[in-house]
Amino acid sequence: MSLVPADFNLTVGSTTSSAGRPQNEDAILVKPVPALAAGGGTGFVLAVADGMGGHARGEVASQLAITLLEDLFNHDMPEDMALALKQAYRRANEAIYKQGATDAGEARMGTTLVSAVVRGKYATIANVGDSRAYLIRAKQLTQITQDHSLVAEQVAKGELNEEQAKRSPQRNIVTQALGLSETLDRRMPSIYELTLLPEDRLLLCSDGFFDVMQPDDYVSTIMAQNPQESALSLATMATDRGTTDNVSAIVLEVSPSLATVQRERIGTEIAANAPRMSPLVIPIVTILILILAIALGVYFYL
Numbered sequence: 001m002s003l004v005p006a007d008f009n010l011t012v013g014s015t016t017s018s019a020g021r022p023q024n025e026d027a028i029l030v031k032p033v034p035a036l037a038a039g040g041g042t043g044f045v046l047a048v049a050d051g052m053g054g055h056a057r058g059e060v061a062s063q064l065a066i067t068l069l070e071d072l073f074n075h076d077m078p079e080d081m082a083l084a085l086k087q088a089y090r091r092a093n094e095a096i097y098k099q100g101a102t103d104a105g106e107a108r109m110g111t112t113l114v115s116a117v118v119r120g121k122y123a124t125i126a127n128v129g130d131s132r133a134y135l136i137r138a139k140q141l142t143q144i145t146q147d148h149s150l151v152a153e154q155v156a157k158g159e160l161n162e163e164q165a166k167r168s169p170q171r172n173i174v175t176q177a178l179g180l181s182e183t184l185d186r187r188m189p190s191i192y193e194l195t196l197l198p199e200d201r202l203l204l205c206s207d208g209f210f211d212v213m214q215p216d217d218y219v220s221t222i223m224a225q226n227p228q229e230s231a232l233s234l235a236t237m238a239t240d241r242g243t244t245d246n247v248s249a250i251v252l253e254v255s256p257s258l259a260t261v262q263r264e265r266i267g268t269e270i271a272a273n274a275p276r277m278s279p280l281v282i283p284i285v286t287i288l289i290l291i292l293a294i295a296l297g298v299y300f301y302l
């Protein structure tokens with residue numbers, strides 16, 4: 001019996017909320033995509049964009065990034081997912097930059113963009129900015145993406161520890177975003193490849209959670225409920241705790257497919273039935289041999 005099923009069921013829940021601000025400058029994408037060939041399970045494209053720029057232009061930037069990413073999956077599925085995502089991020093950067101240039105005299109609009117393409121057990125994650133992808137596996141929360149932020153760079157250099165970074169007044173300064181410069185830094189987006197396991201959860205979220213949530217909050221909330229309930233509970237929790245920002249969360253749950261469950265159940269039943277025969281068979285055979293031996297003994301003795 002295989003412990004890693006060939007195909008998975010993927011369930012997704014999501015929410016985006018203005019929460020601690022009058023306007024919501026976040027935008028999200030949850031789009032089903034075709035399954036991989038030969039039992040590869042279902043698929044999704046997921047993304048969270050967190051826009052920035054005054055006069056509602058953050059909304060424009062984040063929505064543009066989401067729309068351009070979605071376009072990539074409106075036709076054939078790309079073969080090289082990492083390459084396709086890199087190209088989509090570049091196109092989004094150019095489009096947002098051009099649109100930003102039309103409004104003179106104001107700060108440029110820009111947006112973060114974290115995205116995940118999940119097909120069966122394979123996930124490709126791309127990131128620019130400080131929205132995050134987390135993996136919950138065996139009740140442990142792991143941050144997959146590295147923030148492109150000033151404090152993350154300071155932590156990497158050893159100038160700040162994690163706790164100081166969380167309290168730094170500069171914690172919201174991003175060092176990479178879409179739309180801020182004419183061409184995207186050639187190292188961007190950061191790409192991460194993952195192989196998912198049954199019971200894994202993937203969380204994509206904007207930075208509105210970071211000031212008010214602890215790692216255990218994500219784990220206990222997400223493990224206790226289905227993905228849609230989890231996403232809503234996380235947003236409610238952040239709002240109740242007084243976040244001063246928008247919050248967006250997408251939760252993906254990985255479970256074994258029905259075919260895998262049935263296959264494993266049949267395997268378990270066969271395994272459970274097999275030993276029931278042996279306790280009876282052994283004494284019967286022993287008794288038969290004894291009777292035969294006695295019969296032979298009696299025959300020759302007489």
Ligand code: CA
Binds near residue numbers: 206207208
């Ligand atoms: Ca934000």
